[in-house]
Amino acid sequence: MKELIYLDNSATLFPKPKEVLDFMDHFYRHYGVNPGRSGYDLCLEAEQMVQETRKLLTEFFHGKKYEHLVFTYNASDSLNMIINGILKPGDHVITTTLEHNSVLRPLHHKYSDGKIEVDYIPFDSQGYVDPDDFQKRFKKNTKLVIINHGSNVIGTVQPVEEIGRLCREHGVIFAIDAAQTAGVVPIDVETMNIDLVAFTGHKSLMGPTGIGGLYVGEDIEIEPSRVGGTGVRSAYPFHLPEYPYRLECGTLNVLGIAGLNAGQKYLHKVGVDNIRRNELSLLERLQKGLMEIEGVTLYGSTSLENRLAVLSFNIDSYKAIDAGTLLDVDYNIATRTGLHCAPKVHEQLQTMPEGAVRVSIGPFNTEEHIDHCINAVKEIASTKKG
Ligand SMILES: Cc1ncc(COP(=O)(O)O)c(C=O)c1O
Incomplete structure (x- = not known):
């Protein structure tokens, strides 16, 4: 053939990369137990790899608190968590016509239930949105701006720093869909004024499918949209409010996280x-x-x-x-x-x-x-x- x-x-x-596949194979063969659930050595090793990966990714996005980097299934999952965990009835959202269905659909569901208002900013002839258009659309009830960082159709990377600055001025939460950019376009949540980064593991971060993540800025209030086991404080009847448990539940995708861990090291090397x-x-x-x-x-x-x-x-x-x-x-x-x-x-x-x-x-x-x-x-x- x-x-x-x-x-x-x-x-x-x-x-x-071979390095990623080799590390996943090695890690899962030798340490593939449930991390953070017990105190035996293998369990601690697995937990240590998970925490190291949180730290590597937090530093990669120039975040401050590594507990605020939570693991999800993929970018779609993270974007759903943002939209469902932040928006309340009566809120207004600004987004763009560049969005993937993983933003369009969760927003449309809420909109068609009569719960939120949504404005879509169009892109210009070259494929870029104009920060001034955001400035014109802010309203009293604008809660969230959620935009595509890099288009999966036309490849344009949007001026997030400027849009983020406007969001800060208006007290609006700013989230980016970094599915296509994380790993290939530098993302700095501090200098770019970004509150939430939704990313997926299997694209430029070099990991496998089925793993993604969400970085949540320190002051952002986001309610968990799924609840369950966390492996700690089991007698507490509600889902744990503290990070990272707040937005994680059930057994983590250790194999996927191992892929992201090796992916980070590969990106640092190359x-x-x-x-x-x-x-x-x-x-x-x-x-x-x-x-x-x-x-x-x-x-x-x-x-x-x-x-x-x-x-x-x-x-x-x-x-x-x-x-x-x-x-x-x-x-x-x-x-x-x-x-x-x-x-x-x-x-x-x-x-x-x-x-x-x-x-x-x-x-x-x-x-x-x-x-x-x-x-x-x-x-x-x-x-x-x-
Ligand atoms: C811009 C954009 N956002 C979100 C997604 C969803 O990513 P995933 O399928 O990993 O959830 C994709 C996937 O191609 C994408 O291109």
Whole structure:
């Protein structure tokens, strides 16, 4: 079989670094017990790894309190926890049309139950939201601004620092969906004025699926939306109010946390900046190549500033799904087609209902992969015309 060219890293980063897989295997074989539940050595070792990972991730986001870094299933889970744990009937929320369904749907459920008001800020022709638009929408009952940090469709990275500053001025909680950025774009909750960071483990943080997290700023009040066992203070009849237990319940995903632990060490060794530089240089090559092909439309900014290595496009007279199928079947290139769980982005791009073909570059892609993809698109575009 020909080598698969994997260009679907926004869906999940693949493959994972060997160091991550090796550590997960080693840890689970030798220490895979329930952390924090007993005092025997193995249990303490497992607990120590969990706490070390909290610390590594807290420092990674420049947070202050590592107990406020809680483990969840994924970004969707963390975003649900934010929306369900903070909003009360009568609250107003500001978000954007760049959002993934993991923000849109929990908000829409509350909105359609008549509980909250929601404003959606559109993006400009390059794919960025304007902080002034937020400034204009603040109201007395605005409780939360929740926005996509980096788009999984058009790759634009939003000006969170400025939006965060406005939120601070208005006393509004500011949350970011860092599913696509954590691990590849530096996040500093202090300088960027961020109250909550929702992240997933299986993308640029290099971990496996099924693990994610939420960093909660010190003064943020968030109610637990799930309650249960914590392994400590078992006689207390309510869920524990203190962190990290407040937002965690049941046995933790130790294997996933081990993956995040090794992922952190890998990122420190290789360097987020190096990974990002490499990905963006491949993006530039891809953009240049695709731009020269007649009949190909690219979406979003063509600049490399404030950008992830994600590019969506369409080929004239092809449905996105057909172009993606040809890339897969004839050229062994894995991409993602359709609406990418972000319907409002496609509404604004006027690419509904078919969506677009998305190429998302990861740390293990090469110039050869990109050239192969450009040539494939060139052949597909010319075949239909001929
Ligand atoms: C921008 C964005 N937010 C949220 C998510 C949800 O991440 P997960 O599926 O890991 O919960 C994704 C997943 O692709 C995403 O791209």
